[in-house]
Amino acid sequence: MDALSKILGVSSADIQLQEDRFSDQNTNHDAYQEYVESTLKKDFRIHTGLLKELNELSQKDQSIRTSTETLIPRLKQYFSEFNDKLNDLTKDLDFVKDKSSEFSFLLKSNSSKLKDISPVVNDLIISPEVIDQVLKGKIDQKWVDCIDYLNDKQEIYSKYQEADGTEKPNDFGRLSEILQILKAVCAERAKKYIVIRIKRLRDGHPVPAQRIQEELLQVREIFQMIYDTKPEIAIGLREAYEHTMKWYYKTYFARYIRSLTILQYVQIDSQYALGQGLSNTSVSGSYTNYLYASGRTLFGAQTAPHHNVTDESINDYFQISKRLDLITQEDRTVMVSQIAENNPIANYLEIGFKNLNLALLDNCTAEFMFLNDFFRLPNDKGDVIRKLLLNIFEPTFDNAMEFTVQLIGTTFDIFGVLISIRVAHRLQFEAQHRQIPCIDDYLDGQLILLWPKFQKLVDFQCEQLRSVSITTNVALVRGAGNTSDPLVTPHELTVQFSKFLLSLLKLSLTHKELLDERAEPLFHSINRIRDDFETIMTKCSKKTKNADMFLTTNYMYIYNALQQSFLRADSEKEPLILSEIKTHLSRLLEAYSR
Numbered sequence: 001m002d003a004l005s006k007i008l009g010v011s012s013a014d015i016q017l018q019e020d021r022f023s024d025q026n027t028n029h030d031a032y033q034e035y036v037e038s039t040l041k042k043d044f045r046i047h048t049g050l051l052k053e054l055n056e057l058s059q060k061d062q063s064i065r066t067s068t069e070t071l072i073p074r075l076k077q078y079f080s081e082f083n084d085k086l087n088d089l090t091k092d093l094d095f096v097k098d099k100s101s102e103f104s105f106l107l108k109s110n111s112s113k114l115k116d117i118s119p120v121v122n123d124l125i126i127s128p129e130v131i132d133q134v135l136k137g138k139i140d141q142k143w144v145d146c147i148d149y150l151n152d153k154q155e156i157y158s159k160y161q162e163a164d165g166t167e168k169p170n171d172f173g174r175l176s177e178i179l180q181i182l183k184a185v186c187a188e189r190a191k192k193y194i195v196i197r198i199k200r201l202r203d204g205h206p207v208p209a210q211r212i213q214e215e216l217l218q219v220r221e222i223f224q225m226i227y228d229t230k231p232e233i234a235i236g237l238r239e240a241y242e243h244t245m246k247w248y249y250k251t252y253f254a255r256y257i258r259s260l261t262i263l264q265y266v267q268i269d270s271q272y273a274l275g276q277g278l279s280n281t282s283v284s285g286s287y288t289n290y291l292y293a294s295g296r297t298l299f300g301a302q303t304a305p306h307h308n309v310t311d312e313s314i315n316d317y318f319q320i321s322k323r324l325d326l327i328t329q330e331d332r333t334v335m336v337s338q339i340a341e342n343n344p345i346a347n348y349l350e351i352g353f354k355n356l357n358l359a360l361l362d363n364c365t366a367e368f369m370f371l372n373d374f375f376r377l378p379n380d381k382g383d384v385i386r387k388l389l390l391n392i393f394e395p396t397f398d399n400a401m402e403f404t405v406q407l408i409g410t411t412f413d414i415f416g417v418l419i420s421i422r423v424a425h426r427l428q429f430e431a432q433h434r435q436i437p438c439i440d441d442y443l444d445g446q447l448i449l450l451w452p453k454f455q456k457l458v459d460f461q462c463e464q465l466r467s468v469s470i471t472t473n474v475a476l477v478r479g480a481g482n483t484s485d486p487l488v489t490p491h492e493l494t495v496q497f498s499k500f501l502l503s504l505l506k507l508s509l510t511h512k513e514l515l516d517e518r519a520e521p522l523f524h525s526i527n528r529i530r531d532d533f534e535t536i537m538t539k540c541s542k543k544t545k546n547a548d549m550f551l552t553t554n555y556m557y558i559y560n561a562l563q564q565s566f567l568r569a570d571s572e573k574e575p576l577i578l579s580e581i582k583t584h585l586s587r588l589l590e591a592y593s594r
Helices: 002-008 012-024 031-039 048-114 118-124 128-136 141-162 172-201 209-217 221-229 231-262 311-317 337-342 349-375 384-408 414-434 439-466 492-508 521-541 547-565 576-592
Strands: none
Touching (some): 118 141, 128 141, 172 209, 209 349, 221 231, 231 337, 231 349, 349 384, 349 414, 349 439, 492 521, 521 547, 547 576
16 A cells, blocks of 8 residues: 555555555446546646656666666676786797896897907007098198007007917908008108198298298197108108208398398498597586586487487497396397388498397297297207208308308497497307207307407407597587686596497496306407507696596596496396496596595
8 A cells, every 4th residue: 555655646544545545445436537537636646757867867777778788798708818918928928038038148148258358359459430531531630649549559469460370350450451541641641741831841832931930830740640650751852951940040030031031221431430530529517517527418318310420420429328238128029121122221230130130049049949849759869950941041041141241341339339249148148048059059159250250359359449549639528618728627538538438348247147257358348448448548637737536536436337327236247347447547646536
C-alpha cells in the first residue's frame, strides 16, 4: 500500500478510506462514475516531472548499453595491442643493453690498445690550419707562430729519429719529408719578404729606412729561421742589406751635406783677431764696475753678423754668450734639408757641424739597434755587428769628414772650431751612453781635424797679439766723458782680451765628461795667449808714468770680470784652468800693487 501511494502520489490513508468505502456501499453503486470523479481530483493526477526523469533515465540506460557493447571492446583491444608493443620494446631494450655492454667492452679494449698510440699521433700530426697558413697566409706574427710550431715538430721528429727502440709509424718518413718541405717553403717565403723590402730601399720612390726596419722587426724571427734552414742564403741576405744601406746612407747624407753646404754661414776672416778694431772698442757701462766688482757682466747680446767687417762687429765677435746655447741647451732636433736650403739667416760653422753629426749619431743608433735585433745570430762574435755597422756607414763617415775639412778649411773662427770640439765631446759622451760602436771612433777622427785647426788659430791669435802696436790708448767708455788716463782706465786691448779670455773659459767649462784639463790643448793654449798678452801689457806700461799702477788697473779689470762671470757657491769645486788663471792674476796684482 505504501508503494502504491508513492506511485500515485496520494496518502495511504486515502487509499484505505476508499477501500473501506467500497466495501460498505451496496452493490448497486456506479463504479465508472466514481472513477471519473476521482480522476478530476488533483491528488490522482500523474506528475510530468516524474515522466521526464523517467525518460532521462531511459536515455542514460541506453547510452550505457551502447558504450558497453561498442567502446569497451575497442579499448580492450587497444590495451591488448599496447601490451604487445610494450613487450616488443622491452625485448629491444634488452638487446640495446646487451649491445651497450658489448660496445663498452670494445671501447675499453680499444682504449687500452690506443693508449700507447695516441702520443705518437699527437706528436707527429701536422695541423692542416698550420699548413694552410704557411703556404698562403700573410707574413705576420701569426705566420711566425707557425714557424715556432714547425720548429717544435722538428725537435719531436728528431727525438723519434734518434730513438732506436721506439717503434715508428709506417708513414714517419713521409711525414718527415712533408715537414722539411714546409720549412723550405717558410724559408723561401721569408727570403722573398726580406728581398722585396731591401729592393724598396733602392726603388725610384724609396720609403724611409725606419719604416722598412719596423716591418722587418715585427717578424724578426724569420732571419734566424732562414739561417737554420739555409745558412748561405741568410748570410747573402745580410750582405745584400749591408750594401743597400751603405748606398742608402751615402746617397741621402750626400744630399743632406749638400743642403748644409748651401746653408749661409757667417764669414770669419783674418780681420777677426786680437788687436783689430781697437780704436772703437766700447764697454757696456763704466769700467769702474769691474774695478770695484759692482756685479755687472761683460756679456751682452750677440749682434747679428755683417758682410762688411767693422770695428764693432770684430769686438762683438769675441762675446759668444748666445753661441753657447748650442752646447748648454739639450736640443736634440736636427735641421731638415728644406730649412737648411731656404734659411736666410746666417749661421756660425758649429751649426752645420752639430746638425750633421747629430743626424749621424741618431741614424747610427737606429741602425745598430736594428742590426742587433734582426740580423744578429746566436753564434756571432761581439764584433760582427760592429763591423757590419762600420761597413754601412764608412762612406758616409768619409763624406762627413770631407765636409768638416771644407767647413773649417779657410775660416778664422776660433770659437766656432772650439764649439765644434765641445759638440763632438758631447756626442761622444752620448754615443758611449747609448753603447753605439763606430761613432766614437768617427768622432775621434773629427777631433783629429778640429784640434790642429784650433792650434793654428791659436798661433794666429798669438801672432796678431804680438804684432799689436805698443800704445797707451784706453778703452772708450760710454758715459765717462773723455777720460784718457791709462793709469785709471783699462787699455783698449785689455777690454778686448778680457772678452776673448772669458769666451775661451766659458767653452772650456762646458764639457760633461771628466777630462784631464792639463792634457787638453785648450789649457796650454789659454796660457800661451795669456803670456803673450802680459808681454804686450808690460811693453805698454813702460810708456806710462807709473807702470805698476797701469798693470794693476788692467789686471784688476780682467780679474773682476772673471769673478763676476764665474760666480760659484762655496761648496762647488772651481775648474782647474779658471782657478790657475785667477791665482796667477792675484799674484800679479799683489806684486804690482805694493
